[in-house]
Amino acid sequence: MRTRAALLMDQPGKWEVVDTVLDDPKEHEVLVRMVASGLCHSDDHRATGDGPAPHLPLCGGHEGAGVVEAVGAGVGSLAVGDHIVTSFVPACGRCRPCATGRQNLCHNGKFLAAGSMLDGTFRMHYDGRDVARSSAIGTFAEWSVMPEGSCIKVPEHLPLSTVALLGCGVPTGWGSAVNAAAVKPGQVVIVMGVGGIGINAVQGAAHAGAAHVIAVDPVQFKRDTALRLGATTAVSDIAEAAELARSVTDGQGADAAIVTVGVVTGEHIGQAFDAIGKDGVVVVTGTGSAAEVGVPVNPFKLAMYQQRIQGCLYGMWSPAAAVPVLLHMYEQGKLALDELVTRTYTLDEVNTGYDDMHAGTNIRGVITFD
Incomplete structure (x- = not known):
């Protein structure tokens, strides 16, 4: 069949919406009619060249929702x-991470970068060339063939244009606070960067009972949104956030600093490290250039203050476990989802959506398909 899709032809480059050819689903694969796709910063890393794209053309999109039309x-x-x-x-369900309840670290994660299906072949084609697809799913397309293990069934009464955010941004941010930082009641938490991931770290920290949730973002709109969704304070600068944390902890510093800025550098991690106190943790959830190396951290303080720097993928959750839990909280009114979607776009407006993300006018932009 034919389907329109947003492809990256060059790196760096812009997304180009073209007609592609899509093969039928093979063994343990399904055909999905896409209803919505979030515009996550991770796909933008491919367009800017910060993240690797070993095979071009590439169909973007890894956060989406739709309806199964063939199996x-x-x-x-x-x-x-x-x-x-x-x-x-x-997730394969059989490798060591899966068997120990860490499906987010499944060995099939290698296909996140490769863009092929699990058998190493491709289902989308353009102009006689195989098309890689982000995370083997490529949600920037009207139709997609994806592995059965890439799909989590959800109740039919829920709006797919909203619950699409559970494909990445919500569990990643929420889990950054609840799982990776293990926020406890009464603690002090700093969230650096309040976009599509960071806003959910704010929600997660507030839900876990943090006494102070300090949101850091240079954009006033994002600070205002953070205050509505659980932050107790919102400032534009990490230095001010660190001083606030010390002012309420006897000069010690925050219990956790969660780094969710759009393009993470070693300097950001160093700033977060300087803001935490004894037994504190820096959670690094955002990503940056694959070529960057080095973090300015004091090794004496790291050891003597018993501090940690913790990476975080998908909120340190198994996706199949995270989505039902978050959906239940959403239905109970304990998790804001509708409020996260600042604007919807057509597939042809994908570049406009990313321009808006860079301009700081979106918490999360979402592509919707007719």
Whole structure:
């Protein structure tokens, strides 16, 4: 079949919306009619060249929701008509991380960068060339063939244009606070960067009972949104946030600093490290250039203050476990989702959506398909 899709032809480059050819689903694969796709910064890293794109053209998008319209041989967990949210890690369920409840670290994660299907081949083609797809799903397309393990079934009464955010931004941010930082009641938490990931770290820290949730972002709109969704204070500069944390902890510093800026550098991590106190943790969730090396951290303080720097993928959650929990909180009114979608775009407006993200006018932009 043919489907329109947003492809990256060069790196760096802009997304180009073109007609592509999509193969039928093979064994343990499904055909999904996409309803919505979030405009996550991770895909923008491919366009700017910060993140690797070993195969071009590349169809972007790894945070989405849609309806299953066909299934390949051997598919047992999904049926035609099921509503799904995508998981950007097609968990196998059998490798060591999966077997120990860490599906976010499944060995199939290697396909996040490769962009091929799990058998090493491609299902999308353009102008006689194979097209890689972000995380083997490519949600910047009207139709997508994806692994069965990339789909999490959701109740049909929920709005797919909203729950699409559970494919990445919400569990990643929420889990950064609740799982990676292990925020406890009464603690002091700094969140650096209040975009599509950081705003959910704010929500998670507030839900966990943090006494002070200090949001840091240079954009006033994002600071105002953070204050509405759980932050107790919002400032424009990490130095001010660090001083605030020390002022309420007897000069010690924050219990956790969560780094969710759009393009993370070693300097950001160093600034977060300087803001935490004894037994504090820096959670690094945002990503930056794959070529950057080095973090300015004092090794004496790291050891003597018993501090940690913790990486965080998908909020340190198994996607199949995270999505139902978050959906339940959403339905109970304990998790804001609708408020995160600042604006929707057509597929043809994908570059406008990313321009708005860079301008700081969006918490999360979402592509919606008719």
